[in-house]
Amino acid sequence: MSKVYSTYIAGVYEQHLDDQGKFVEYNLKTYNSVASDAKKLGVDILVFPEEGIYPDPDLKAPTNFSLYVPNPVQKISPCYYNNFSSVMKNLSCLAKQYEMYIVANVNEIFDCNNITQKELNDTRDCGLDKVYFFNTNIAFDRNGTVIARYRKHNLYGEYGEVLLNSTIVPTISIFNTDFNVSFGLFTCFDILFDKPTLMLVKNYNIRHVIFPTRWMSELPFLTALQIQEGWAYVNSATLLASNVNDPKYGSTGSGIYQARTKNNVYYATGKEESTLIISEVSKDNRYLPHSKYIYKIYPKVGESILYENKHPPANNNESISIQMLPCQMNNYSFKPLPLNKDKIHETVCQNTVCCEFNVSLSRNTTLMNLNSTYYKYQFVIRDGVRSFSSMANGGIQLCGIVACTTNNTSSCGLRFPDYNKIDWPITFENITIRANFPEKKTLIHFPNTLNASIMPILPSSWSWERKDTNTIVYKLNKPQNYLLTFGIFGRNFDFDSSPRELLSQISDNNSLGFALKAADYDSDMKIGKVQNGGSKKAALIQNIKDLNKENDPKI
Structure with a gap:
């Protein structure tokens, strides 16, 4: 008698950011097309990448590319209301129309006052504008209801760190589904840190995780797929990783990783193209010997690939186009x-x-x-x-x-x-x-x-x-x-630690301060110069001059 495995169908979208992708309306139209195809293939949960809706914002007008996100405890479906932004309404209606769970990444605007400060456990001054701007993942259920909201804790220089805020206390964001799987949320750079990522696994026993990212790969240890597969394996977790496709900046590499099984499906390319990866996923992280693997490249016709048996050539010259x-x-x-x-x-x-x-x-x-x-x-x-x-x-x-x-x-x-x-x-x-x-x-x-x-x-x-x-x-x-x-x-x-803690004596408002904070250095080599006596400011200035002279590649 054959075994019956309890599964769901997951989809992750690697989104190419072409010239048209600078426009929010175009990206929302693309998301609709992707969701439509995913629905035909039986997808239960669909994940879009970090910065996929607002990839090239106008920093002079942050409110134009930021939106209010309802608190999940309110159980609101923005699709039914007209007082939400067009982006929020579109995403909600998308989940409702295609009856699937959808996770998307947006820039959130959040009012800063005494009440919200207490909610965030935040003691920072609200500033003149009295708002926060967060890099936020939103999860919608099949009715378009907002059921989870995760604000990125470990920022990686979002827009030069001029605009977006980090949360002081990491958010633990978990949502349940009608197919009896609980998902945790985190974003991009978070994966290299213990909070909140390892907290989800160790403290809350979450074994299915959603990971929108705009990862810029680095050789030899930190390319997107290396980190995704390693994290999922060690934590015995299923990881749904959706990356941006922008190979000239090292961004590519998405996948569905099923803990320590052989059912991993992943993809990276030097080509500028969007990709939808779909896989049948075991709810209890068991190996599925006859799992459905569906792989689709837009606008090409879909094809089925079982990666365990059919893998891109290991010396594929196309990968050279990925600028590491x-x-x-x-x-x-x-x-x-x-x-x-x-x-x-x-x-x-x-x-x-x-x-x-x-x-x-x-x-x-x-x-x-x-x-x-x-x-x-x-x-x-x-x-x-x-x-x-x-x-x-x-x-x-x-x-x-x-x-x-x-x-x-x-x-x-x-x-x-x-x-x-x-x-x-x-x-x-x-x-x-x-x-x-x-x-x-x-x-x-x-x-x-x-x-x-x-x-x-x-x-x-x-x-x-x-x-x-x-x-x-x-x-x-x-x-x-x-x-x-x-x-x-x-x-x-x-x-x-944060390098900014060491650089606080240099003003952010002058060119040297900006150059210093944008410069790269190896911590234990460069910081040592600062700590060994003398003027900290003079030492930091000299470090910048030294860095400009060095020929070693910097990340």
């Missing part, structure tokens, strides 16, 4: 991986972290002897603090094997410009990483893989095991010859 943000790896420790050996054993350490590597590889010596162009590899480790584009400082703990275009470590995280002009003589038969990390509740570590098509390596090709509270064994079990990254990426939340 290269990682600044100044303070990483490296050891070259010798490509002339069949078996390599190496241990690398930095600060409190050590990783032991056992690698078996094979090589095409004919290609190597022809002086062909191909990737070299380095063992790499980092235990310290980094800056995320000067939007936040974060503690990181990572180790792995990364591809480099030369034997110089400064080339790690870079790519060759044309895969048709290089060779791939190296095949990694298997890799084992045994990592020892400090035992702390403020640490989390993720499997992290990437091939040359900017796709994760299929979960069926590797295994992840936590031996005890501080030891992880990560294995590559199937040969790979288009490898860019195989490693463990971790976050240490003890060292998180």
